[in-house]
Amino acid sequence: MAKINRRARSFINDFREFAVKGNVVDLAIAFIIGGAFGKIVTSFVQDLIMPLMNPLITLPGQDWRTISIGPGIAIGRFFGSIVDFLIIAFVLFVTIQALQKFKRKEQVAAELPSSDSHLVAQERLTEALNHLTQTLETRNPQI
Missing domain, CATH: 1.20.5 (Single alpha-helices involved in coiled-coils or other helix-helix interfaces)
Structure with a gap:
């Protein structure tokens, strides 16, 4: 019985050390911020970009996202998801490039040699x- 209690305490202590480490906490914070950022990007695509793109991709008499082949094969929704993904990927690419450019400027300023x-x-x-x-x-x- 004493071995089980020691193992349980050891397991709990190991888990506590793992859960409180900086990497796990940082990962949790990044996950939460990523979810919030995902909502912002999705709203940007659906509410700002797609209303501008839809008139360019129109089909006579119907919305291109409602096209289906046979019963239940919604090819329009699939292509819409691809277009959404490409737009989201592009927005993230531009954002990451801007952040990297900003970080490079900070690094160059920090690395200026003494005169x-x-x-x-x-x-x-x-x-x-x-x-x-x-x-x-x-x-x-x-x-």
């Missing part, structure tokens, strides 16, 4: 000495 002329001269001198040492070693291997 201390003494430090720059010292780095150049060190590089020249290293290069000279390598050249001498290749010419005279006894050194």
Whole structure:
């Protein structure tokens, strides 16, 4: 009985450590934000983009999303889902590209070298000495 209690406590402690780790919490937050962002993107596609696209893809006498082949094969809805996916993928691509461009600008600003002329001269001198040492070693291997 004592072994079962120890195993249960060990299992509970292991699970607690796993669930409270930063990665799991970050994943949960990302999942919730992703769901909310998905709703925003879906609304963007359905309410703003598709009303502009529908007149371009019209069929005489019916909505192109209601086309079906035989009973129960809704090919219009399938093509509509493909169009929705392509639009969502494009919007996400543009958003991610903009975020990456913004991050690159931040990284470049953070990586600007110091303009201390003494430090720059010292780095150049060190590089020249290293290069000279390598050249001498290749010419005279006894050194």
